[in-house]
Amino acid sequence: MPERKSYYITTPIYYVNDVPHIGHAYTTLACDVLARFKRLDGYDVMFLTGTDEHGQKVEKSAAAAGVDPQSFCDRVSGRFRELAASMHFSNDQFIRTTESRHIQSAQALWQRIKANGHIYKGAYSGWYSVRDEAFYAESELVDGPDGQKCAPSGAPVEWLEEPSYFFRLSEWQEPLLQFYEDNPHFVLPKSRMNEVVSFVKGGLRDLSISRTSFNWGVPVPDDPDHIMYVWIDALTNYITALGFPDTESADYQRFWPADVHMVGKDILRFHAVYWPAFMMAAGLEPPKRVFAHGWWTNEGQKISKSVGNVIDPFALVEDFGLDAVRYFLMREVPFGNDGDFSREGFINRCNADLANDFGNLAQRCLSMIAKNCDGKVPTPAVLADQDVMLLSDINAVLNEVRVHLDDQAIHQALEAIWRQISRANGYVAAEQPWALKKTDPDRMATVLYVAAEAVRNLAILAQAVMPDSMEKLLDQLGIDSRDRGFDQLGEQGRLKSGMPLPSPSGVFPRLSEKEAM
Template sequence: MSGRPPFYITTPIYYVNASPHIGHAYTTVACDMVARFKRLDGYDVKFLTGTDEHGQKVEKSAQADGMDPQAFTDRVSRNFRDLATALNCTNDDFIRTTESRHTRACQALWTTLIERDQIYLGSYAGWYAVRDEAFYNEDELTTGPDGVKRAPSGAEVEWVEEPSYFFRLSRWAEPLLKFYDENPDFIAPDSRRNEVLSFVRGGLTDLSVSRTTFQWGVPVPGDDDHIMYVWLDALTNYITAVGYPETDTGQYATHWPADLHMMGKDILRFHAVYWPAFLMAADLAPPRRVFAHGWWTNEGQKVSKSVGNVIDPLTLVETYGLDQVRYFLLREVPFGNDGDYSHRAMVNRMNGDLANDLGNLAQRTLSMIHKNCGQAVPQPGPFADEDRTLLDQAGGLVDTLRAAIDRQALHEALEALWVVVRAANAYVDRQAPWALRKTDPARMATVLYVLAETLRPVAVLMQAVTPDSAARMLDQLGVPADARDIAALGEEAGRALVPGTALPKPVGIFPRYVDETGDAG
């Protein structure tokens, strides 16, 4: 690991009051694409996901199921761990907030905040939404025709009065605004940054950080009548996983601050306001960047359990294939915007992008090599201008993808790959190697070599998105296992395809999807 730059990326920890859905899959797969790309690029990556298992909502869900909260969270947490595995995600750690390492970290952070006069005991009276595990001001609420007060999220609120410890959040408005100003890339995309700035400029009030009306949570050190507010507990997971409270050695010393916290836009405030304030108040470094992505609808409808249109990611994988689902989620919408899932959109991506564009390019190229070049990488002759143009396009992919992924413009990274794929398909049509076979076999060999050498960086980089399919493509290109990273794509690496390398018989990588009606989309 020595000498490799560290990179620490996290999903939010998922709340275990219900089963995983497409939103959970989306965040985890997006983080996995970034983590895989960074590993390909030589980074020492730590990729964390996990489950948030405390709070009143979990306690109520467990009671509704007639279960003990710990047994309930054991069961539901396993679903999220299994989802990450089913999606072929490469998280290095899976954290649960019911683990002893996490209790230890939370209580250490609390103790530090007390010592630094950042937490004080008072009493709370105000509106609380159990569903959101969040407090709301009166001016944030709406009252429906049924007389029920609701939070901006639509969750019902209830009036709560109880003793509470408070975090001195009001002290941190100006330091936070200064931090945002000095770190303009801290919150992304820009629309979300503007929301946060507006919220903080409106003034911050001290935050209730403990509860006494239920017991499912981390006990407050020295006052067992109180448990920690679930968001102080939950956010601490990111430092628990790197060994906090040990900060001088180990993973904390190498990997904190986190390079990227990824989450849905509904929980941005907690990550962009509360979390850096907690950390700065404890004299700990805030994360480098938080990115809030959008939500998914189903065939244009808001996803809702009551409507019955919740999208199960495991069903999608079973129906369409793992790599196909991963590609669709990352390609279909600009990352950061809301997106709509539909069967038609899925099939269009599978058959248009994967089967027709990339799959057909690989199959045509490798089949012609197998048939006409002795089942081995062809020996190229001198490169013409159009050969070099295509090779240069493919060679420029690494820098383009690095820039896009560092901005979390994951869709742009994929579009850049497809610009090269489309250019290669146009090149095949213009060069017509099937005709050159009769008129100029040497030129045919050069064209086929150029195509194979264009596919190589595409396949190497696609390992971040469609890892199994990309590995099969690299197998068929004869790329050795130790030459499948970004370092092997540099000109100085000298790792281009070696003429004469024996190649296996090509097999299709991305089959077309045909539904039960026989419609291929």
């Protein structure tokens, strides 16, 4: 038996200075969809998420909360675990940067880079943003309120002078540009790759990678007065989870380099410039891809705690149900673009696509089988051309979905599935099995069999996005839990005539704002 192909996907590790919001749910959901899809497609998957718990912001947030940093991190990290559970994320590991394995890993990476001559000690003076955990050149600053200097993100900056270790990032300009040329899909969407290349071509300065003005972080090896700069600490989590510094470990050998690092566009530079440079400087392989997605607004407004329009994913799931939330977030906006959330748009999208399209197809088909076929899978006669064409087109959509998801175009994968849902609805409407009961019962049985087969295949394909709803639907079709992988699509897993089916029930209720409120 051939060895299964491997797939490693990561979220950014989330900073614990605040509680989870819709942005965190969105990023992890995208990774969950891709991980679930690859498992269904026979891959050995490693899906990693976790929390980034070091840095000056955490130290300040803990002090403001009147607790020590570790207790603060334990509490907030717990909320991210709760989010993963409430959204039914299927991550294989949840990593925390305060774990001893991570501290060992980050220090080992530092030592490799230093041993290769890419770290030196000096002094830093320049503009620093505590909120962004980033240094900025004078040319990057913008005017904020009252003429205050701010980072491009709008975060305030302060002038910082302190001893520091530096990474020789300037020496990696040409190697990085060559790496991007050799790997043109390293960053997606393509517009983000253009941004990265432009930034690197603009010239790279050596990067300050340690701090002495606070102590909540990973100590620099052999110089504990220095704490590692948060990005060299945080980024190392992706290899910590695979057993680094043991590069001969089974997980490291199996899963590195990562197939996809999923990130928000605001942290693209750290993942697409600093991280591959760190890895190459350590003599290790860079990841295969960084995908930078967009941000959500709320009813056209930028999401902000001060405005009070933060979207709470826990509340959204409680109001509308988990799979409706998962579907909307993955379907509404081209993945990679910015998107706007509105409750009206949410309800309209879910009612149109889930209740009216997929739900109606499944409920109508299964109800007619229950009523007209003694609640058993009907026995088809010889399939007509239109029957064969519908089933063959649905069977073929897997390859199209694979292509889209390998480019992280999740919205396009869903569009491809929904085109077949629409075709199946059109097929039932054209064949009118309700009218065939009296005129041609054999043809009625054939049409209902084909429709049920269409639902089975479409439900298997949609599992990655809506696992709970598709589990209920496949249960109603009598499909064993072991027969729901993509290897059961088409002829291989065809419904068995005469098999008793449970009583059908709706999978996608219609949503209304009144009921949610």
